[in-house]
Every structure is written in C-alpha cells, then in structure tokens.
Amino acid sequence: MDEFFQCPCSGKGDVILDGSNEGPNKDDADNLLPKQCNAGQHVISLECSSGRRCSPKQVEIKDTDPISPMQVAFQCE
Amino acid sequence: MRIANIRLKLICVVIATIFAGCAHYPDNPRLLSVSPSTGYRYSVVRQQPEKDKPFLILAFSGGGTRAAAFSFGLMEELRQVVYAAKDGSKRKLLDDVEIISSVSGGSFTAAYYALFPERFFNEFPERFLKADVESALFWRLWNPYNWFRFVSKDFSRIDMADEYYNDEIFEKKSFGDLLSKPRGSIPFLVLNATDISIAHRFEFTQDQFDLLCSDLDGVKMSRAVAASSDFPVAFAPLTLNNYKENCGALPKWIEPALDREKNPKRRYAEATAAQSYRDSDRRYVHLMDGGLSDNLGLRGPFQAVTTNDSPWSILKLANLGQLGRLMVIAVNAKTTKQRTWDEESRPPGIGAVLTVVTNGPMDDVSSDSVEMIEDHFGQMKQLARTVDSCNKRITKDCPNAKQIINPIITDFTFAELTFDDIPDPRLRRCLQELPTTFYLPRKTVELLRVAAGYLLMHSDDFVTGMKRLDPSWSPREVVIDAKLIDEVCHSTP
DSSP states (O other), X not given: OOEEXXXXXXXXXXXXXXXXXXXXXXXXXXXXXXXXEOSEEEXXXXXXXXXXXXXXXEEEEOSOOSSSOEEOOOOOO | OHHHHHXXXXXXXXXXXXXXXXXXXOOOOBOSSOXXXXXXXXXXXXXXXXXXXXXXXXXXXXXXXXXXXHHHHHHHHHHHOEEEOTTSOEEEGGGGEEEEEEETHHHHHXXXXXXXXXXXHHXXXXXXXXXXXXXXXXXXXXXXXXXXXXXXTTOOHHHHHHHHHHHHTSTTOBHHHHHTSOTTSSOXXXXXEEETTTTEEEEOSHHHHXXXXXXXXXXXXXXHHHHHXXXXXXXXXXXXXXXXXXXXXXXXXXXXXXXXXXXXXXXXXXXXXXXXXXXXXXXXXEEEEGGGTOTTSOXXXXXXXXXXXXXXXXXXXXXXXXXXXXXXXXEEOOOOOOOOGGGSSSOOOHHHHHHHHHHHHHHHHHHHHHHHHHHHHHHHHHHHHHHXXXXXXXXXXXXXXOOOOOSOOOEEEEEXXXXXGOSSHHHHHHXXXXXXXXXXXXXXXXHHHHHHHHHHHTOHHHHHHHHHHOXXXXXXXXXXXXXXXHHHSXXXX
C-alpha cells in the first residue's frame, strides 16, 4: 500500500526523496501537493527554488492516507 | 611407426584438451565510474512520459517456445489496436509500450522486438518460433570440440547456448546497440534472471550492473537471454564477474532501507540483496532462469509501481504528474497438466519429481505476482474514490472549505492473458498440455499466436480499460479457426 506525505515550507521547492527528485512541493496556486512513496524509512529534503537548501530529514513514513498525508516540514534557510 | 602415430595422436588430444580447457565465458566489462545519465537505464532510453498517453507495461512469462509464441501473438494484436487520442489523431497501442519485462521463453520475443522492431513481425517467427532450437542445441552439445571446452571450469552448457543465440538469433548485438537507437524509439527492455546465491531477481539493466561495477553496454543480448532462460538441470548456472571496486556509491535509498526496525520486510530484503553485491567475498554472480524468482516478469513492474526505490520507479512518475493512465498486460503461458500418478501406488519417477520441483515454485510465485498487482490496483482505485467521495461531501456540507487534492490521478488497468480463460474446454486443455521446450510444430505456434489475440480481445479488463481511454473503441472479432484447432489438438479428447 502506498503512503502519502507533504512538505510544508514558507517557500517553494522540489521534494527530494532518497536522492530522487519527486517534483514541486506546491502547485501554482500555492496548494501543498501530496507525494506518494512506499512505507519505511526515507531521507527527505527540499531543494528551495531560491537556491537555498534545507537540511535533509530522516523520517519513517507509515499508516498514512491521501486525506491526511504525513507532514514533513522545512524552512528554506 | 604405429607407436609413434599413437603417441602423436595422444599428444594432439592432450594439447587440444589443454587449449579447450582454457575456454572461458565472455567477461562482462568493468565499469570505472557510475554515471546516472549514461548506460542502459529507463531515464536514458525513454523520453519523459506524457500524461495523456497510456503508459503501457508488458510482462512476458516463461515457458519456452510456447511463451515466446504467445507473447508474439499479443504484440501482433497490439499492432492492430488503434484508438483515438485526446487530440483526435489515431494511435496504435503498440506505440505506447513503455516497458517490456520478461522471463525465460518470453525474453526471446522481448529482446528480438527491442533489437529489430522494424523486422520483428516478419522475421521472428522463422528465426525463432518455428525453428528447432532444441535440436540445434542438442547437436552443439555432441560436437567433440565442445566436449573439450566443457573440461574448463569456466565454460558450460549455458555458455554454449549463449553462443548459439548470439550467432543464430541476435546477430551478435549488445546492449550498446540498443542504446544507439534514437531515444524513445523502442520500449525499455527488462530481462529478468535469478541470482541463485541470494535467491533474488536480477535484471539486465545498467542500474543492476552498477552494483557489480560492470558496464552493460558491452554485454551481448544473447547472454542476458541465456541467463533469463537458463532452465535448471538442463543448463548450468551462468556466471558474471562482480568487480565491485569503488565505481560509485550505492543508490541512496539503500541506507535508510537497511534499518530493519523501520522498514517492511520486503524493502529490507531488497536493500540487503542490493548491498550484497559489494560484499568482499562476492567475486562472481551466478544466474539461472528468471522464472525461479518470478515466472511472469511482474515482480519488477510491481516494485516500480509500488516504490520509489526502483531505478525505473513509476510511483515517481506519478509524483511528477507524468502518469495519467497505467496499463499492465501480463502474458501468462502457464500450463496445468493433468497427472495420472494417483491412479497407482507406485510413486512417480525422478523425471516427474524433477518437473514438479522445477515448475512448482515458478507457478506459485506467478500466482502471487498476479494477485499482488491486482490487489494494489484495487486498493489505489478505492483510495482515489474515497478522496472523491470526501470532496463531494465537503462541497455539500461545508461549501466554503478547501477541497482535498487527490494525489491518485492515475487510471489503472491490469489484464492477464492465460489459457485458463479459453472458453472451449478442448482447446483450453490442449493449450494447457503443451510442453515447455524450444521446439513446437508450426501449426502449434500459429494456434498460440491466434489464442493471444483472442484472449486480449475477450479480456473484460482490457476492453473496459480501452473504453475508458477511447469510448468509441471496440474490440475486433478474433476467430480461432476450427480446422487449426483440430490439427493441433487431435489427440486431446
């Protein structure tokens, strides 16, 4: 079963999951986009559009659903 | 004089044995540095997918010439499936094939199509399907030159078969030849074998070869097909060199996946298998038939559809908004033989037991693969429906509230072609009784080809999926000639 997560951040950027670019964290209307992944431990980071980077986070993603995806928050520093 | 002659002959035999004893399997080349933008990888071979086009994955099962002919029949039928695209243009569904994942007999069809798509439909039947490959291999086995070569520990029957496939079928082409084709012109080919040391699926892609620090470009197509169809007992395991020098780090998903407490067992097992290629004591990799780990070629697609860990992850394409419609068609040439062993007290002989031991696990793994894909697609559809229902409720009860973004925008279709779905009991039994060999009579090959087309056009899952793609599309009528059935199935009651 797939898991779901979002990367809230004041800025926009690309979600990097275990080294792979999974697309933008927000759409053009600034809505957070849910991302799909497999259950387990992942390293997630955000490549901010402004060129700034966020520190990667190691998170365990499980027991989520598309209505309430896990929130992995970042701040573009 | 006579003694001198015998001595001379003996010396010649000894010299020949020494030289032939040096026979060696073809070495897979070393890779100095891993580069994600080069080599035989999905992202290098294919263009970025378009959301409006179907993303079609084909899985070809094992089963010798029976499986190869059945898969070929599907390709023939797909060529005839034409639908109206969103822009109104007519498109062949065959042109939407993104990935072909194959095992054993099905790998001959998949590899030949990838190498020679322009002459595939004209040439492949004579080149392989109707050829007596079994006899050809048998006669090579009895060639005294090969007896001397078999003395070498580094040359076995599978290397001899590899030479035959290379010379007679695949025209000495390599994975480098696939890479030289224009990007997006041919599907991404995933030939599956089994790594017998870790009992794990092994695919012939550069991503897999990165783990061995080896360059797949220089590997002949025949070698991959030989490994994929390396049937236990008939052939010995096929050997690859594992260089494992410091050609680059392991893929980044592996490290977090190695945490046993925080990962599902399957993910942990995948990571452990991938990491094992860098173990100091693994200097070689021994491969056998892909059917030992997955006789349908569906495990790779399943991993790609359900994880971001796969090097050709389809879940990633969904995240990137590039996946609007996913279709998977599995060609399952599985047979179900009726046994008469229980009619007497005497147990079945060693040949019968070997057949059960080699085929039994393959059939079990295949059934699991089909169920896993079906269940997953079912669950995804249900989740998507749940979000839609939730949004309808929000609209009705809280009109000012924000809608939930549905991440599952993909339309899923899974169709399996299997002899079990042939309605005519006599024809069904006849196809289910076909042997797993590298030779079938020409009429049998014809029957298998037509049967594949018939099953595709009568697959409810496929027809429903096509109707969602193009409501004006309808299946063509495929009739299996009664005379052909009589000719092939004359001994079936």
